[in-house]
Amino acid sequence: MSTATIYARIPSELKGKITELANSLGKQQSETLVELLNQGFLFSESQRELKETRDKLSQQESANRNLQTELEKEKAELRIAQQKLDAVERARGHLQRILNTEVGKCTVPNCGAPINLYSFAYEQCPQGHSRKIELYNEYKSAPGVADALVAGLAIFGGVALAAELLGDKKTNGIQ
Numbered sequence: 001m002s003t004a005t006i007y008a009r010i011p012s013e014l015k016g017k018i019t020e021l022a023n024s025l026g027k028q029q030s031e032t033l034v035e036l037l038n039q040g041f042l043f044s045e046s047q048r049e050l051k052e053t054r055d056k057l058s059q060q061e062s063a064n065r066n067l068q069t070e071l072e073k074e075k076a077e078l079r080i081a082q083q084k085l086d087a088v089e090r091a092r093g094h095l096q097r098i099l100n101t102e103v104g105k106c107t108v109p110n111c112g113a114p115i116n117l118y119s120f121a122y123e124q125c126p127q128g129h130s131r132k133i134e135l136y137n138e139y140k141s142a143p144g145v146a147d148a149l150v151a152g153l154a155i156f157g158g159v160a161l162a163a164e165l166l167g168d169k170k171t172n173g174i175q
């Protein structure tokens with residue numbers, strides 16, 4: 001290590017402290033002074049590093065908060081998608097129950113197959129007999145049930161779509 005000499009006037013109080021420290025360490029005043037200066041530089045270097053680390057941490061925290069926000073947004077979107085799917089499932093179940101309502105039977109001798117709304121709408125029994133349907137009395141007369149029947153038929157426009165959803169285009173009965 002190359003060395004150089006500097007002369008500086010320092011307060012005598014400070015010189016006194018350096019002398020005191022040098023004596024306690026058993027070192028020369030100049031040696032003690034150089035060590036103190038080095039420690040001073042190390043200290044300011046440490047402070048700079050500490051500040052850099054804090055800045056990085058702060059940036060990282062900010063990035064984490066953004067990620068957290070994104071995550072919450074995605075979770076909310078997932079919840080909404082799930083709710084929509086649940087609604088579709090409920091509607092599908094409701095439609096199935098309506099279409100499975102037994103409203104009459106086939107009048108072909110030895111057939112007598114039950115006719116549900118789905119079959120009724122196609123005017124064909126599950127065995128393929130066309131227009132041989134006899135509605136049960138309660139579906140001919142009772143207003144409430146007739147309303148249900150009408151409502152069922154009204155949604156028949158959606159049956160093709162429903163059958164597609166169910167992957168059930170051919171069978172007459174929907175399970």
Ligand SMILES: [Zn+2]
Pocket residue numbers: 106107108111112113125126127128129132
């Ligand atoms: Zn039949």
